[in-house]
Amino acid sequence: MAFLEVQGVVKRYGRYLANDQISFSVEQGRLFGVLGPNGAGKTTLLRMITRIILPDEGSILLEGQPLSAEHQRRIGYVPEERGLYRNLTVLDNLQYFGQLKGLSRTEATAQALHWLAFMETHGWEKKKVRELSKGMSQKVQFIAAVLHRPSLLVLDEPFSGLDPINVEVFLRAIDELRSQGTTILFSTHVMEQAEQMCEDIVLINRGRIVESGRLRDIKARFGIRRFELDFEGDSRFLEALPPARILSCTDHSVAIALENGFAEAQQIIAWALERTTIRRAECIEPSLREIFIETVRRSQSEEVPA
Ligand code: ATP
Numbered sequence: 001m002a003f004l005e006v007q008g009v010v011k012r013y014g015r016y017l018a019n020d021q022i023s024f025s026v027e028q029g030r031l032f033g034v035l036g037p038n039g040a041g042k043t044t045l046l047r048m049i050t051r052i053i054l055p056d057e058g059s060i061l062l063e064g065q066p067l068s069a070e071h072q073r074r075i076g077y078v079p080e081e082r083g084l085y086r087n088l089t090v091l092d093n094l095q096y097f098g099q100l101k102g103l104s105r106t107e108a109t110a111q112a113l114h115w116l117a118f119m120e121t122h123g124w125e126k127k128k129v130r131e132l133s134k135g136m137s138q139k140v141q142f143i144a145a146v147l148h149r150p151s152l153l154v155l156d157e158p159f160s161g162l163d164p165i166n167v168e169v170f171l172r173a174i175d176e177l178r179s180q181g182t183t184i185l186f187s188t189h190v191m192e193q194a195e196q197m198c199e200d201i202v203l204i205n206r207g208r209i210v211e212s213g214r215l216r217d218i219k220a221r222f223g224i225r226r227f228e229l230d231f232e233g234d235s236r237f238l239e240a241l242p243p244a245r246i247l248s249c250t251d252h253s254v255a256i257a258l259e260n261g262f263a264e265a266q267q268i269i270a271w272a273l274e275r276t277t278i279r280r281a282e283c284i285e286p287s288l289r290e291i292f293i294e295t296v297r298r299s300q301s302e303e304v305p306a
Contacts, residue, residue, distance in 0.1 A: 001063065004049070005025045005026075006024050019055070019204075020207040022204070022207075030183060032184065035194055035203045049067075049154055074150055075153075078156060087130060091109070098111060098147040118172075118176070121143075135166050151183060152184075159193055171197070194288055195288040201215055230253045230281075232279060237276055262283060265283050
């Protein structure tokens with residue numbers, strides 16, 4: 001049984017279909033990415049998984065049980081828009097949110113102080129939220145969502161607006177939660193981060209799933225399409241290759257487009273060895289960014305205009 005199951009979920013805003021028959025499942029303890037361009041329907045989906053809004057059709061199950069108000073205590077949610085009380089201090093906010101999720105005031109305080117230290121936010125307890133920068137309040141919002149040790153943590157665009165140092169702090173916190181067994185679902189349109197973090201993904205475009213599964217299987221399905229060769233000496237031997245196949249070429253390095261993956265790469269290596277000295281040869285997997293762009297474009301071109 002999957003930890004979280006989304007089955008045939010539909011959400012309409014008036015006549016607009018924001019989520020159209022979304023189905024996928026998430027295994028316990030996994031880091032799962034909900035990807036898609038702006039307006040794809042990611043936030044709508046996450047708001048249904050956190051039961052802030054309800055689906056019009058379909059169902060969402062947590063450990064086999066239909067999602068209910070009871071489950072909300074087991075879920076932590078970091079929304080895209082901040083939801084802290086601006087005139088209260090950081091600690092007052094955290095104590096309030098911790099108690100809302102069932103912690104005693106003492107437990108909430110202890111967890112708040114632990115996470116404030118972990119997130120490198122020492123000494124912020126007494127600051128009013130209105131005095132915090134965007135990135136600082138993002139950290140406090142994150143702490144508010146994890147204080148009660150949720151078994152499912154849902155993060156909507158968790159890295160937007162963070163500088164690289166704070167991205168690292170967030171990644172460390174996510175690692176820590178995963179090592180404790182937390183299942184984490186997050187949305188993003190920043191493919192490089194998703195690529196670095198996720199084991200499994202769904203890719204949504206215009207409310208529909210256009211790709212899903214384990215990232216490594218999706219990459220394997222797309223196949224190797226690019227091959228890089230570093231060589232010694234001049235590059236004249238490359239003149240024998242069709243120019244359209246050469247993606248880029250510098251003094252001692254060339255990137256070649258492959259039509260037949262690995263087998264073709266082997267042939268090129270054998271051919272090049274007779275003509276030059278090879279320093280490095282590497283088949284390059286498609287990046288998630290390339291997969292994203294190609295899949296979204298393909299799904300748009302397949303859509304029948306209404
Ligand atoms: P982004 O990456 O830009 O945050 P998203 O993938 O999270 O986008 P959603 O916020 O889920 O997308 O929005 C999906 C679609 O549903 C959009 O076209 C949006 O305008 C529409 N939508 C979202 N919320 C509402 C609402 N409350 N009322 C009407 N339409 C809405």
